[in-house]
Amino acid sequence: MRTKLTNTLVVDDSKAILIVMEAILNELEMSETTTTCLSAVEALSKVKADINYFDAIFTDLNMPEMDGMELIRHLGEIGYCGAIVIISEMDPKIISLASDLAKQHNVHLIGNLAKPVQLNQVSTLLTKIVQLNSHTLVKERPITRAKLITALKRNEITPYYQPKINIHTNLIQSIEVLARIVSNKDERIILPSRFISLAEQCELINEVTFTLLEKACVDLQQIKKQLGNALKLSFNVSPRQLDDLDTPNKLLDIIKSHDVSPHNIVIEITEQHALSSYTQLETLNRLRIFGFGISLDDFGIGFTNINQLKQLPFTEVKIDRSFISHIETDMFSQVVVSSLINMTTHEELELVAEGVERPEELAYLKHYQTNLSIQGFLFSQPKSKAEFIPWAQNWIKTATKTKKN
Structure with a gap:
């Protein structure tokens, strides 16, 4: 950055x-x-x-x-x-x-x-x-189109996992799926900032998204066996894919082929781009009709206001990290987050604070007596399935002991 x-x-x-x-x-x-x-x-x-x-x-x-x-x-x-x-x-x-x-x-x-x-x-x-x-600036030089196509052919698109944790119970509420390219040759990892925008520009975003979802659905079966059946997967969909009215059917076909219910999947849509076209709104509505959860990601960096949140079919809102960073001393962020908490509580929406990296931020957020979930490096960086499952098992054991005490 x-x-x-x-x-x-x-x-x-x-x-x-x-x-x-x-x-x-x-x-x-x-x-x-x-x-x-x-x-x-x-x-x-x-x-x-x-x-x-x-x-x-x-x-x-x-x-x-x-x-x-x-x-x-x-x-x-x-x-x-x-x-x-x-x-x-x-x-x-x-x-x-x-x-x-x-x-x-x-x-x-x-x-x-x-x-x-x-x-x-x-x-x-x-x-x-x-x-x-950092949402709009290029952090590192993008990979080439040829390299992205090669990664797709070699099946190198890989899901990484990061938990959303209940602030009061410390239990894992759900897991976000994050895209990585992992080289088959040397296991070198390429972050999404270097290939997601490229995939959109080259009209390869469907290949990336659907490959990632396929693998995450396979992993979900093992994750549930190890961690419990109540867990949901949060999955990012590009705003451009909302312009395709067939996107809900494509997503539904993939998860059904792996015996995964849409009720176990939350589709995250970034707020960076305004949701305005009738096609986008219809796609959102059809996703909800099919049973998918819909999360508004990065709230605060885009143009969805609180009144629109009441009208659109979201089931979850994620507060962007720029409003969580140093919230304990930032009155502006405190007021914005308080307003959002009041609205989501009234509308019965799930609320997630992203980018929690400091104990002071966690301590301040705990003052809100609400069913808030938190996500960030303070708890866990995104991990591969092989790393995530043992981490999560250990976290659950610790959280359960703490809850009993």
Whole structure:
């Protein structure tokens, strides 16, 4: 993952705030260049000049001529895809509404800085911005089309597994299937960031997806024998595959051939791309009619607002790691997650916090008295079946003992 931003824009009608922000960004060395503007009108013109130039925009709310919310709306209209942070002390209700409005404007509002601005606050938000950008930026050079075709021919598409764990019982609720290419020659592992986008571009995503699902269904039988029959598999489907009305039938045929019920499979759809076409919505509906669970993955990085969550046929929502990272000190993330917990509890949706990597994050999430599941490196990195089963058996034994005590 890239560890710093290339270009950052700070917008505030106070020269003092601009000087402080520029000094903090320089001290943190997480932004190569910082541009400052005393007005939102000037800032908007700079963004329009090159829509992809700025990785992040920090903006005040209360400014003359054009205020911060108006700037955010205009950024959405021109298709700005970077992160946006508000520099303002915000009431929780304002945070919640601003976050929802930002999604309706198709922009990524991911936090707020209270005045006077503190270095540690900026550092935390820059980390979140880098995480947000990791969804769209290329971390490593993609493999070639020829190499992907060879991997498919050699049957090297391999499922890896990562658990979702109940925050209160510590028991494994379900298991996410993650794609890897594992070389038959030297067992070298290629991560999905290097081949999933390529597979979409080359129209090979069905081959990758269906091969992975076939293998995961075979593994599920053994996993259930070792760990228990209540486990479900979560499985990622590309948003592009939702444009194919036959996708539900194809998925159903595969799992039925392995005697797996659709009730044991949760289809994860990333929120990075807006779900809007009638074809996509029909595909989602047919998946639910067939009995598949539907999870909205990476909630927070895309444009599905809470009202849409009530209307679409999701059974689970996964909070993106950028809202979990340092949540114990980030009021913006706390308000967004609290609103989501209230909504999912009322709508009887499962809720998963992804990317839990620090004990402080886990401790804060435990304060929510809800049936939350958690997923992240704090518990387990994705593992092959051979590694995952013994890890899970040991985890279950430990969790059971802890529960009895």
